[in-house]
Amino acid sequence: MSRRCILIGTFVILASFGDSLCYAQTSSPGPGNRWQPGSNSIAPIAADDQDLGLDDQDPGTGAPDGPDAAPSPSLLIRLDQMQAQIDALRGAGSEQPGVTDPTRNLIPGERRSTDVPRIEDLKATPTFPRVRLTGFFQADAGWYNQDARNTATLGNIQDVMGFRRTRLAAVGDVSESVSYMLEMDFSFPGRPSFMDVWGDVHQVPILGNVRIGQWRMPFGMDELTSVRELTFIERFLGFAQAPFRQVGAGFHDTNQDKTMTWEAAGFKFPTDFFGDAQGDRGYGASGRVTRLLYYDEECNRVLHVGADYSFISPAAKGIRFANQAEFGGPFIVPQPNVNAPAGSPQALAGNLGSIPFAIDTGTVPVYNYQLFNVETGAAVGSWYAQSELRYAVLNQISGANSVLPTAYAETGYFLTGEKRPYNQNSGVFGRVKPIRKWGEDGGWGAVETAFRYSYADFNGHGISGNRLNDCTLGLNWYLNQYSKLQFNYIHSILGGNVHGVSDFDTYAMRFQVDF
Numbered sequence: 001m002s003r004r005c006i007l008i009g010t011f012v013i014l015a016s017f018g019d020s021l022c023y024a025q026t027s028s029p030g031p032g033n034r035w036q037p038g039s040n041s042i043a044p045i046a047a048d049d050q051d052l053g054l055d056d057q058d059p060g061t062g063a064p065d066g067p068d069a070a071p072s073p074s075l076l077i078r079l080d081q082m083q084a085q086i087d088a089l090r091g092a093g094s095e096q097p098g099v100t101d102p103t104r105n106l107i108p109g110e111r112r113s114t115d116v117p118r119i120e121d122l123k124a125t126p127t128f129p130r131v132r133l134t135g136f137f138q139a140d141a142g143w144y145n146q147d148a149r150n151t152a153t154l155g156n157i158q159d160v161m162g163f164r165r166t167r168l169a170a171v172g173d174v175s176e177s178v179s180y181m182l183e184m185d186f187s188f189p190g191r192p193s194f195m196d197v198w199g200d201v202h203q204v205p206i207l208g209n210v211r212i213g214q215w216r217m218p219f220g221m222d223e224l225t226s227v228r229e230l231t232f233i234e235r236f237l238g239f240a241q242a243p244f245r246q247v248g249a250g251f252h253d254t255n256q257d258k259t260m261t262w263e264a265a266g267f268k269f270p271t272d273f274f275g276d277a278q279g280d281r282g283y284g285a286s287g288r289v290t291r292l293l294y295y296d297e298e299c300n301r302v303l304h305v306g307a308d309y310s311f312i313s314p315a316a317k318g319i320r321f322a323n324q325a326e327f328g329g330p331f332i333v334p335q336p337n338v339n340a341p342a343g344s345p346q347a348l349a350g351n352l353g354s355i356p357f358a359i360d361t362g363t364v365p366v367y368n369y370q371l372f373n374v375e376t377g378a379a380v381g382s383w384y385a386q387s388e389l390r391y392a393v394l395n396q397i398s399g400a401n402s403v404l405p406t407a408y409a410e411t412g413y414f415l416t417g418e419k420r421p422y423n424q425n426s427g428v429f430g431r432v433k434p435i436r437k438w439g440e441d442g443g444w445g446a447v448e449t450a451f452r453y454s455y456a457d458f459n460g461h462g463i464s465g466n467r468l469n470d471c472t473l474g475l476n477w478y479l480n481q482y483s484k485l486q487f488n489y490i491h492s493i494l495g496g497n498v499h500g501v502s503d504f505d506t507y508a509m510r511f512q513v514d515f
Helices: 002-017 073-090 148-154 237-241 345-349
Strands: 031-035 039-047 130-145 161-177 178-185 193-204 208-216 245-254 261-269 283-296 301-313 331-335 352-354 366-381 383-395 402-414 445-460 463-480 485-494 502-514
Touching: 130 148, 148 485, 148 502, 161 193, 193 245, 237 383, 237 402, 237 445, 402 463
Parallel strands: none
Antiparallel strands: 031 039, 130 161, 130 502, 161 178, 178 193, 193 208, 208 245, 245 261, 261 283, 283 301, 301 366, 331 352, 366 383, 383 402, 402 445, 445 463, 463 485, 485 502
16 A cells, blocks of 8 residues: 555656656547556556556555556546646646647637637737827927018017927827827917827738828928927928828838838818818828938938829818928917018918918919929938928919929038937938937937028919028937937028018027927
8 A cells, every 4th residue: 555655646746847757648549548657658548447447456455466557547637637737837838848738739710629719819919909108398489680671571570488389199009900199289279289190000901001090191201200300490491381280091101121111191181270171172192202222220321212292172272381480489379460560461361370471472372283392311320411302383273383492401410429310111310319318427418410401482473472591500409319409590581572682590499308
């Protein structure tokens, strides 16, 4: 009896250390298996041996009938069950010898029996929906110096200070193939105003990713660069022509190497601050294609080219292009500019900003208009540059066609050795990350100097929108990748449509924090 207890105890101990004991399971048409002495395998046993396991015992004592006799089949079955439970607790999915993979021989999406889960259920899948809170604010200040002619043309531009943008957004996924963004701005006139509010469906055959909602339409390298990551405080003068945020549907994708991007969208035009567009008329479409001619991520060597096109038929059969001298200031309630000269477009129509428009076509009656744009960008180490040339071709109801050109060229260099990385998914330059953050082991963050020349001519057939040349010097201090201070000095030369050629200077600052 003591030998039997010792033998059974030995089997229990060995079963407890399943990783050290290897069983080679042998399939058999029989309903059970038997352990073979001197072997690490289990051989088939007959069906009539399974019930009580007494055939190999001495009828008189119930003990094994020899020194090498096998333990009872019922005990082996119970030991097998215990081993299976131990394997399951330790993670039966491993590929270690002697450990059974519960997903082996399972067909995804189908069950082998009612007590075996589908292989999808055994995988560690993320929990949906997922959400991440993000946002930023931009606090701006601006001061002006005008000559007499400019004051007569634009009025006495007042110094300003306030919030240009204040945004909160939720971004995330509701499944592996559907993502979303919901962003509101509390400084824009809607208060809050709809910004990027869209859903993306991924892995769509041929199209790649399909987007529905309101977002920045695929047009322009400067427009598609995040406002958080702009080199200068505002985008260039031609921003007034771009379709920018509209409500619609489109698709976007890249090639496998991410050396090409393509996007296209159709939209309702125009869309208001609440993401709404109404009327039987008023539609548009735009598209963008980019190509990396050369890309070396490690050395930050980039050569980018792109082309953009948009066709727009406005709902009210009229279009207005207007812009400030590349500093907008905080937004105010729409109202006429009391400081502008009487009878001027600024005095009659006003604008949504605290700074008057320097160039303004007023409302031009059109059937439709087209936008053509080419773009290029380059980078070598800490230096980078980008440029765009744009034409707006207006099909005017008066029968004339006007061509309104805009362009810019900008460059920047990091004095502290950083680089402006290229975002291959979007085809634009991306976020700057200082080598040594402010306050980290005596770090000062990143310092960048920049220059931009910008041009716009808004004069056409029956259009007196004026002409503007801007030269901007920029100095950016990145405390870390989430906060920065920007200083822009802008010298503007305004055409002489009203009181002759004039010039004025803008001194602008911004503090930005995003998360």
